[in-house]
Amino acid sequence: MSRKFKRTWRAVLAGAAVALLAGSVVATPVHASDKKNEAYNRIMKSDKMVWGVKGDTKLMGLMNIKTGKLEGFDVDMAKQITKRVNPKAKVELTQITSGTRIPMLLNGNIDAIIATMSITPDREKVVDFSKPYFNAGQAILVKKGSGIKDIYDLNKPGARILAVAGSTSAVVVKKFAPKAKVVALSDYATALTALKAGQGDALTTDNGILYGMAAGSKSLEVVGGPFTKEPYGVAMDENNPKLVKAVNKAIDDIKSDGTYAKLAKKWFAGVKGMDWKELAK
Amino acid sequence: MLSLFQTHAHDFLTGFGWTIASSVLALIGSLILGTVFALMEVVPNKAANIIGRIYIEVLRNIPLLVITMFFYVVIANVVKISGFAAGTLGLTLYTSAFIAETVRAGINAVPNGQLEGALSNGLSWWQGMRYVVLPQAFKLVIPPLGNQFINLIKNSSVLAFVAGMDLMYQANMISQETFDTFGPFIIVAIFYLILTMPMSYYMRYLENKLNKEG
Numbered sequence: 001m002s003r004k005f006k007r008t009w010r011a012v013l014a015g016a017a018v019a020l021l022a023g024s025v026v027a028t029p030v031h032a033s034d035k036k037n038e039a040y041n042r043i044m045k046s047d048k049m050v051w052g053v054k055g056d057t058k059l060m061g062l063m064n065i066k067t068g069k070l071e072g073f074d075v076d077m078a079k080q081i082t083k084r085v086n087p088k089a090k091v092e093l094t095q096i097t098s099g100t101r102i103p104m105l106l107n108g109n110i111d112a113i114i115a116t117m118s119i120t121p122d123r124e125k126v127v128d129f130s131k132p133y134f135n136a137g138q139a140i141l142v143k144k145g146s147g148i149k150d151i152y153d154l155n156k157p158g159a160r161i162l163a164v165a166g167s168t169s170a171v172v173v174k175k176f177a178p179k180a181k182v183v184a185l186s187d188y189a190t191a192l193t194a195l196k197a198g199q200g201d202a203l204t205t206d207n208g209i210l211y212g213m214a215a216g217s218k219s220l221e222v223v224g225g226p227f228t229k230e231p232y233g234v235a236m237d238e239n240n241p242k243l244v245k246a247v248n249k250a251i252d253d254i255k256s257d258g259t260y261a262k263l264a265k266k267w268f269a270g271v272k273g274m275d276w277k278e279l280a281k
Numbered sequence: 282m283l284s285l286f287q288t289h290a291h292d293f294l295t296g297f298g299w300t301i302a303s304s305v306l307a308l309i310g311s312l313i314l315g316t317v318f319a320l321m322e323v324v325p326n327k328a329a330n331i332i333g334r335i336y337i338e339v340l341r342n343i344p345l346l347v348i349t350m351f352f353y354v355v356i357a358n359v360v361k362i363s364g365f366a367a368g369t370l371g372l373t374l375y376t377s378a379f380i381a382e383t384v385r386a387g388i389n390a391v392p393n394g395q396l397e398g399a400l401s402n403g404l405s406w407w408q409g410m411r412y413v414v415l416p417q418a419f420k421l422v423i424p425p426l427g428n429q430f431i432n433l434i435k436n437s438s439v440l441a442f443v444a445g446m447d448l449m450y451q452a453n454m455i456s457q458e459t460f461d462t463f464g465p466f467i468i469v470a471i472f473y474l475i476l477t478m479p480m481s482y483y484m485r486y487l488e489n490k491l492n493k494e495g
Contacts, residue, residue: 029424040323184454185365190354190442197357199364199444 027089037235039111047088051078052110055095058212059267060116063095070095073267074114077133080259081114081234084250085243102126103239110249116208118230128240129233130247137226138169139207143219146201150224151176154202162191162200169205174228188213195220206230211271222274285464289455296451299473303369303447304434304476310373311433315380320410322385333381341378345439348375353443368440368447379425383425387418420491427484431477438473448472 033192054061061072069095082091092111101113105127118136119129140161142148151173154161159180163170167218168182183200185191193212195203203210210222234251236243254260268274286293336385340348349371355363360372391414399409419426441449452465459465 009354171458183451184457185440185444190350193354194357197354198361199353199357 013229031252032250034238037242039108041245042108043086043089043111043243047079047086047090048092049082049089049112050092050094050110051082051083052096052113052115054097054103055076056097056115057209059097059215060208060212062212063214064076068260073134076146076263077254078112078114080254080263081247081250084253085246085257091117101235105162105235108237110213111236112243113235114232115168116206116232117235119229119233123235127235128237128238128244129235130244131251132231132233133251134208134232135226136206136230136232138172138204138228138230139210139212139222139226139252140202140204141195141210141220141222143198144221148223151202151204151227154180156180159202160200162195164188164191164205165203172228173204180224181252207274208232211268211274214274215271221273222271238274282446282464282467285455285459285461286354286468289451289459289465292455293449293472295446296448296469299365299440299445300434300437300447300472301476303365303437303440303445306369307372307376307433307437308430310369311334311376311380311429312412314373314377317386318377318381319384319388322381323388324407339378340374341382342493343375343474345371345375345436346442349439349443354385364443365440365445365447365480368437368445369444372439374435376429376436379429379432380426381431383422384418386425387422390421408437411442423484423488423491426439427480427488430484431480434480435473 037229045113053070053071054072055063056073057072060236061070061074063069064071075093078093079091085164094104096104096110096113096115097135099117101110101115102108102115102123102263113127114133116134116136117123123129140148140151140154148154155177157179158275159177160183161177161180162172162183164185165184170182173180174182180201183194185194188205188209190201191200194200196217196219203213207226209220214220214222234247246277318333322328322337330430340343348369352362352367352370353364357367370403388410395413395417396406396409400406404412437447438449439445440447441453444450447470452469455465456462
């Protein structure tokens with residue numbers, strides 16, 4: 001081994017070690033704040049409520065490229081809730097992803113999350129949820145005129161159900177249609193293209209996402225409604241009972257004074273195969 | 282790991298079967314196609330040369346995954362084609378471009394005098410190719426051809442992206458079901474080795490044998 005080669009080799013090793021160290025520093029765990037009602041007091045004092053919303057989910061939270069603004073059902077709900085928690089507060093929207101939302105909430109970067117987030121026991125260990133505000137659940141998207149009415153129509157040999165690999169819906173659907181073959185693809189875009197190309201009879205995932213897909217295509221529709229119950233809730237940092245109470249009250253008010261029906265109609269009335277009146281249940 | 286294999290033996294073996302099926306079909310297909318296009322490149326005909334050149338350059342410069350997805354979602358609108366068929370077709374076309382280049386290199390490596398001799402003995406160009414040049418060319422390119430075949434078997438994992446039911450697809454499914462991300466992939470790696478190692482050794486054996494025969 002020549003000396004020059006040895007030196008290069010050493011430099012490569014050192015570089016790799018630095019990269020490894022840097023990686024471990026970034027991955028520091030985040031802990032919830034211990035102070036009681038911290039987020040609530042912050043909203044009241046600064047007259048500002050910071051929401052984490054989705055920016056890539058049609059109808060729920062989507063960045064409008066033309067105006068640069070976030071829009072959707074979740075975004076409108078965030079505005080309405082803020083108005084009722086602190087009438088003076090300004091709404092600030094932060095775009096989050098499924099991976100970043102909980103760390104950002106626990107860091108105090110955002111006060112609450114309203115981003116197609118299902119209330120699950122695992123998540124309840126880390127954050128506090130409001131009462132459900134959207135009746136989400138797993139559903140199926142099919143081509144129009146397919147004759148498929150609900151998930152049980154697919155429970156036969158030869159039926160192919162498209163799903164996204166690694167999602168819970170790919171596992172859950174087997175319980176509802178054990179005789180069908182589940183075709184797992186890498187992401188929603190591929191699965192949607194595959195459905196259009198006839199690689200499967202139906203595509204399954206959360207109804208919220210499917211409604212967005214149906215709204216973007218003339219030839220697709222959601223049928224049968226949700227066959228599981230995974231309602232969306234507003235997530236807040238633990239130790240904020242005042243905020244949870246205020247948000248719950250706001251959701252109740254929004255539902256009872258007709259605002260909810262107005263919003264649901266605004267976003268979902270045009271979606272084929274969706275009964276927006278069922279949402280609030 | 283052994284218990285993981287026992288509980289999911291059916292899935293692993295199904296995947297193994299589909300991987301073998303896809304590899305064998307693609308191997309035969311790409312060898313035939315590759316030889317055809319290699320000949321198109323060397324045949325004394327300008328039009329054929331150009332067609333051969335375009336075919337090879339296009340297919341070997343597009344990622345395998347793109348070719349496969351093209352069959353899976355674009356061609357499927359016209360002809361009904363399963364994930365397995367899309368993956369195997371993609372694999373065949375992609376590999377055939379590399380095999381064509383390999384075989385062409387072999388043909389070029391056979392001294393010109395061989396073909397000239399054949400022609401002066403009254404053989405046609407095709408007969409000269411068939412009986413004199415190609416047998417020598419294949420002998421020369423067995424090592425690189427072996428590499429292509431091993432790559433082909435490994436590349437068959439592209440089927441996982443189009444739900445082709447192969448080994449890689451099964452490994453993904455099993456790891457998602459059991460939350461064990463390590464075991465399934467190790468088992469699958471062993472299965473791939475079972476296919477590629479004998480291939481590797483057979484190619485070496487063949488190379489030695491043909492060398493001795495001279």
